[in-house]
Amino acid sequence: MLAGATGDLGGRIVKHLRQRGAIVRALVRAGSAAPAVASLREQGATIIEVDFNDEAQLTKACSGATCVVSAVSGLREVIVEMQTRLLQAAVAAGVPRFIPSDYCIDYTKLPVGSNRNLDLRREFSERLDKAPIRATSILNGMFSDLLTGQAPVILFKFKRVVYWGNADQALDFTTTEDTAAFTAAAALDATTPRFLRVAGEVATIRGLQVVASAVTGEQFRLFRVGGLGAFGTLIKVTRALMPTSDDVFPPWQGMQYLHNMFSGLPKLEPLDNARYPDIRWTPVREVLANREQVPE
Incomplete structure (x- = not known):
């Protein structure tokens, strides 16, 4: 299941999940008429409209999923609060794995206050680490695009x-497309560690x-x-x-x-580029x- 599927990265993750034969549920805001929704349907994703403020709806949407992937973008209300509701829903539904919306440099090595957006990811990461669910963050440096x-x-x-x-x-650089391909592979891999680090170059x-x-x-x-x-x-x-x-x-x-x-x-090391040999x-x-x- 994927949240943030109507965004650029999220849409690419859906594409790569489908190419790997995965059944994909894409969570979208109720009433969303974004052109990306039609594209997701064409790719074979099941569209589930939800109120992201309603944890009961999110829990129902998560039921039966093997991994919740987040590719949302925003500030505190999204990265911390909304992802926390999604996390709680995943736990309540018994989902075994969660991939948060990180996709960045290694914020774990940075001092607090040096980057507002990464501080929010760090804050959510602390909540994620306390939850009874296996988590994997994808770190990819800067999008080379x-x-x-x-x-x-x-x-x-x-x-x-x-x-x-x-x-x-x-410096670490990875294209959005390659990040999506790696994330899709990781989402289908039940053995992923807490962090995976990649750099296209x-x-x-x-x-x-x-x-x-x-x-x-x-x-x-x-x-x-x-x-x-x-x-x-x-x-x-x-x-x-x-x-x-x-x-x-x-x-x-x-x-x-x-x-x-x-x-x-925040230099990424060691790199996990070789984990999925089919990715170029x-x-x-x-x-x-x-x-x-x-x-x-």
Whole structure:
């Protein structure tokens, strides 16, 4: 059973579960008319409409499931409170396994307060560890798809690779598609440990410079903005100046994520890439080569 199936990652997880022959129930909000719902039906998923605030409905929906997979996105109300209701429902229904919506760098190695969104995952993780259910978190670093434009690291227009700190720091990248494929395999594997760590590619900033230059045929240069201390100060100033909002990914949140990665603290190790040999990991070079070209 999967919550968050109408999102990008969730929809991909459903696809890979179905490709592996799994029977999939997709939980969606009652009355949802999202185009993704029709796509889920076409893939063979059973759509179950629920009120995510109603634990009794969630418990009924979980009945008979072998694993509850969460791919929801949001802030406290979703990551902590709603997932807690889903967890309690899974326990009440006797579901043996639960995969939370983590899909990130290793937040267990980060100091509290260094990343708002990951602090929420840590808080839910503490609740999950106290529940009588087997849990497995999937940690995949940064979605490498973000390197094609959303993450301000490779600036194609200016032929620059931007970074703070050390250009030789190892960084973990995995495509959304590969993360979904691995999660689907893990959901059907009754022997998974508490954490599984994967990286489609481990690259440094210097490595990204080489790849970007090779893919575009133009010379990219490194641009070191400053040290991590200065980056941390900039994040605090940016957050203080921005009005309070319910945005899941305000600019300062992305900055926190990059600061975490550049620090090296949440580096994933050991990697579990070989656990499911049928999964082919997509290199960063391929992601950049397939990016949509935009006018400069």
